[in-house]
Amino acid sequence: MTTSGDGPLVAVVMAGGAGTRFWPLSRRARPKQLLPLTGGRSLLRLAVDRVMPLVSPDRVLVVTGAEVAAAVRAELPEVPAGNVLVEPCGRDTAACVGWAAWRIAAASPDAVVLVLPADQVIPDGAALRRALAAAAATARGRGGLVTLALRPTRAETGFGYQELGEVVGREEGLEVRRVLRFVEKPTRERAEAMLAAGTFRWNSGMFAWTVGAIRSEVRRLLPALAGGLDRLCAMSDDSDDFLGAWRSLPAISVDFGVMERAADVSSVLVDFAWSDVGSWPGLEEVLPAVAGGVRLGDVVTLDSSSNVLVSDGPLVAAVGVRDLVVVATRDAVLVVPRDQAQRVKELVELLRAAGRDDLL
Amino acid sequence: MTTSGDGPLVAVVMAGGAGTRFWPLSRRARPKQLLPLTGGRSLLRLAVDRVMPLVSPDRVLVVTGAEVAAAVRAELPEVPAGNVLVEPCGRDTAACVGWAAWRIAAASPDAVVLVLPADQVIPDGAALRRALAAAAATARGRGGLVTLALRPTRAETGFGYQELGEVVGREEGLEVRRVLRFVEKPTRERAEAMLAAGTFRWNSGMFAWTVGAIRSEVRRLLPALAGGLDRLCAMSDDSDDFLGAWRSLPAISVDFGVMERAADVSSVLVDFAWSDVGSWPGLEEVLPAVAGGVRLGDVVTLDSSSNVLVSDGPLVAAVGVRDLVVVATRDAVLVVPRDQAQRVKELVELLRAAGRDDLL
Numbered sequence: 001m002t003t004s005g006d007g008p009l010v011a012v013v014m015a016g017g018a019g020t021r022f023w024p025l026s027r028r029a030r031p032k033q034l035l036p037l038t039g040g041r042s043l044l045r046l047a048v049d050r051v052m053p054l055v056s057p058d059r060v061l062v063v064t065g066a067e068v069a070a071a072v073r074a075e076l077p078e079v080p081a082g083n084v085l086v087e088p089c090g091r092d093t094a095a096c097v098g099w100a101a102w103r104i105a106a107a108s109p110d111a112v113v114l115v116l117p118a119d120q121v122i123p124d125g126a127a128l129r130r131a132l133a134a135a136a137a138t139a140r141g142r143g144g145l146v147t148l149a150l151r152p153t154r155a156e157t158g159f160g161y162q163e164l165g166e167v168v169g170r171e172e173g174l175e176v177r178r179v180l181r182f183v184e185k186p187t188r189e190r191a192e193a194m195l196a197a198g199t200f201r202w203n204s205g206m207f208a209w210t211v212g213a214i215r216s217e218v219r220r221l222l223p224a225l226a227g228g229l230d231r232l233c234a235m236s237d238d239s240d241d242f243l244g245a246w247r248s249l250p251a252i253s254v255d256f257g258v259m260e261r262a263a264d265v266s267s268v269l270v271d272f273a274w275s276d277v278g279s280w281p282g283l284e285e286v287l288p289a290v291a292g293g294v295r296l297g298d299v300v301t302l303d304s305s306s307n308v309l310v311s312d313g314p315l316v317a318a319v320g321v322r323d324l325v326v327v328a329t330r331d332a333v334l335v336v337p338r339d340q341a342q343r344v345k346e347l348v349e350l351l352r353a354a355g356r357d358d359l360l
Numbered sequence: 361m362t363t364s365g366d367g368p369l370v371a372v373v374m375a376g377g378a379g380t381r382f383w384p385l386s387r388r389a390r391p392k393q394l395l396p397l398t399g400g401r402s403l404l405r406l407a408v409d410r411v412m413p414l415v416s417p418d419r420v421l422v423v424t425g426a427e428v429a430a431a432v433r434a435e436l437p438e439v440p441a442g443n444v445l446v447e448p449c450g451r452d453t454a455a456c457v458g459w460a461a462w463r464i465a466a467a468s469p470d471a472v473v474l475v476l477p478a479d480q481v482i483p484d485g486a487a488l489r490r491a492l493a494a495a496a497a498t499a500r501g502r503g504g505l506v507t508l509a510l511r512p513t514r515a516e517t518g519f520g521y522q523e524l525g526e527v528v529g530r531e532e533g534l535e536v537r538r539v540l541r542f543v544e545k546p547t548r549e550r551a552e553a554m555l556a557a558g559t560f561r562w563n564s565g566m567f568a569w570t571v572g573a574i575r576s577e578v579r580r581l582l583p584a585l586a587g588g589l590d591r592l593c594a595m596s597d598d599s600d601d602f603l604g605a606w607r608s609l610p611a612i613s614v615d616f617g618v619m620e621r622a623a624d625v626s627s628v629l630v631d632f633a634w635s636d637v638g639s640w641p642g643l644e645e646v647l648p649a650v651a652g653g654v655r656l657g658d659v660v661t662l663d664s665s666s667n668v669l670v671s672d673g674p675l676v677a678a679v680g681v682r683d684l685v686v687v688a689t690r691d692a693v694l695v696v697p698r699d700q701a702q703r704v705k706e707l708v709e710l711l712r713a714a715g716r717d718d719l720l
Contacts, residue, residue, distance in 0.1 A: 024677070300714070302707055314674070314689070315719055317384070317711075319696040319703050321684075326695050329674070333688040335695060336679040343679050347662055351677075354660070359675055 007110030011055040012100040015064040015118035020348040024332035033118035044118040050125040063096050091249045094257040102229040105211045115207040121286040127272035134171035134268045135208035144264030146208040149201035151271045155191035160203040179265040280308050280325045280341045367470030371415040372460040375424040375478035380708040384692035393478035404478040410485040423456045451609045454617040462589040465571045475567040481646040487632035494531035494628045495568035504624030506568040509561035511631045515551035520563040539625040640668045640685045640701045
């Protein structure tokens with residue numbers, strides 16, 4: 001058995017998020033990654049389309065949750081159904097990427113893996129592919145764990161940062177630097193200082209590594225997870241044993257559990273436009289501006305500006321309003337000031353407590 | 361032929377309004393009077409229920425438009441279908457009450473007529489009936505044209521006023537006074553002066569008169585209308601001639617065309633709670649207050665106050681909003697600050713111009 005990374009390129013698409021921040025458009029059975037938030041196809045469909053020129057459909061693995069697995073398979077008809085790995089419940093991203101690595105290792109122990117979130121927006125697919133090719137080449141040639149490092153455009157306090165050190169390579173014309181350390185969601189002051197320093201970048205949540213490298217680091221840093229994954233790989237996915245073993249996996253993010261403590265992490269520096277569309281106002285990063293805001297679907301306005309107006313069916317008619325988020329679906333309508341859009345999560349909790357499961 | 365007013369009491373319910381101010385709940389086929397704006401039955405149904413103890417269903421006449429006639433008949437199954445008079449197009453209220461009077465005169469020339477708008481809210485039906493009985497008794501005994509005069513509760517600039525003179529009678533314990541003059545929608549200063557004077561009251565749009573009295577005044581003051589009504593009464597309602605003759609009627613309100621110029625007008629002074637629910641914020645006059653605003657239908661809120669939140673189906677979820685009107689139906693959602701609620705009319709015009717007839 002070789003783990004050299006001379007083998008095939010495999011893309012692992014992480015499509016497990018619930019995305020309650022996009023209620024009422026997002027529901028349990030239709031989370032954020034299944035929504036057409038840029039106006040056309042779903043974020044998942046776009047994510048797979050972006051990577052497809054690098055990786056054939058049978059080498060795309062999608063990790064998702066039980067409630068959305070059927071919808072994910074329907075959205076990606078060209079991906080073999082068996083390539084959609086179903087997590088019985090969420091165990092955070094270390095378990096997600098670990099499980100994918102363990103599964104890939106069984107068939108292709110020398111594979112190189114690209115890990116891609118399903119719910120990001122990257123308009124320039126060619127630029128992404130170039131960066132992923134550079135990351136894969138780095139993972140193959142140099143080894144270690146590789147990430148894409150995004151150029152920060154604002155002092156964002158909701159993202160993780162990384163400090164970059166010396167140049168360790170150049171692939172596809174892109175610089176590769178050693179990652180000195182990671183900084184989790186910072187304070188406003190800290191974020192501004194990092195932005196000013198120029199040596200910090202945003203984590204992208206995108207990774208490249210050989211199956212051998214990630215398995216070795218998971219085994220070293222998270223032995224309980226590695227042991228659990230060993231046991232899971234000996235079981236059938238739909239057995240009761242599998243469910244129990246999955247539930248017993250430690251729930252920790254790949255950032256905290258692996259990346260921050262890994263022996264050797266390098267980053268490909270990328271400059272392409274990127275958004276994680278973290279909330280309704282985040283649509284402004286990915287849709288064309290209309291009257292200082294954005295509009296998606298059937299919307300009409302009179303004397304209104306700086307609003308996020310979204311319809312999934314009913315006409316949204318706004319008169320004389322400013323700085324408001326309005327989202328209308330067939331069975332629910334949300335109205336919230338844009339600077340309180342993150343409170344949608346509270347609202348979803350309220351509906352859950354009130355037994356309004358039909359709307360979740 | 362007698363026109364003495366010794367005959368039966370007949371109620372004429374004016375149900376012809378379009379009510380675009382209640383879009384998106386109101387539509388061409390479902391105008392304001394057909395909406396359950398107080399939470400239960402439609403305003404029309406409530407208007408007929410209020411008067412029914414005074415007048416049997418076969419003595420209720422409803423005047424309405426062609427687009428809503430079927431819905432009106434369905435809403436009032438106990439009213440004979442032939443009692444629903446259908447205006448081919450709106451010709452304002454003088455034509456409406458005139459046509460009813462001419463039609464009633466053919467069968468009951470000595471009838472006393474109560475004229476009642478279909479779209480007002482009057483919670484105390486007994487108080488209204490007492491006032492209507494007093495008005496009918498005044499019309500029978502004293503003659504002339506009789507109205508109900510509402511106690512003004514604010515310096516409203518959207519209503520018509522009347523100045524009251526000497527007491528000319530007392531019926532059912534209610535004072536009846538001569539009307540000295542009418543004042544149409546006043547300026548703010550004028551409205552405040554009238555409120556302070558204490559001798560002015562609001563027009564109610566409710567009238568009582570004998571068929572003989574109203575016909576005589578219409579013939580004297582609006583001879584073109586009277587001539588047109590003479591011709592209409594000789595025709596079948598569904599003939600082409602009828603349509604043409606109706607269209608040629610002068611369009612003028614009963615207030616401008618008749619009341620302001622009539623020889624003898626008296627008013628029954630009433631104090632009951634009353635609202636014409638002229639706009640979405642007007643719902644606050646007729647619904648219980650919730651968090652400084654009103655709510656109708658499926659509504660949930662977080663940290664929101666002083667809003668008018670109305671659902672005709674979809675859940676309306678409001679987070680952190682103030683002084684806003686939100687109205688959601690299956691196919692359209694309106695969002696407008698409460699102090700701009702009258703701009704709904706502009707919006708309806710915009711939709712009409714855009715060919716969105718499906719939403720009107």
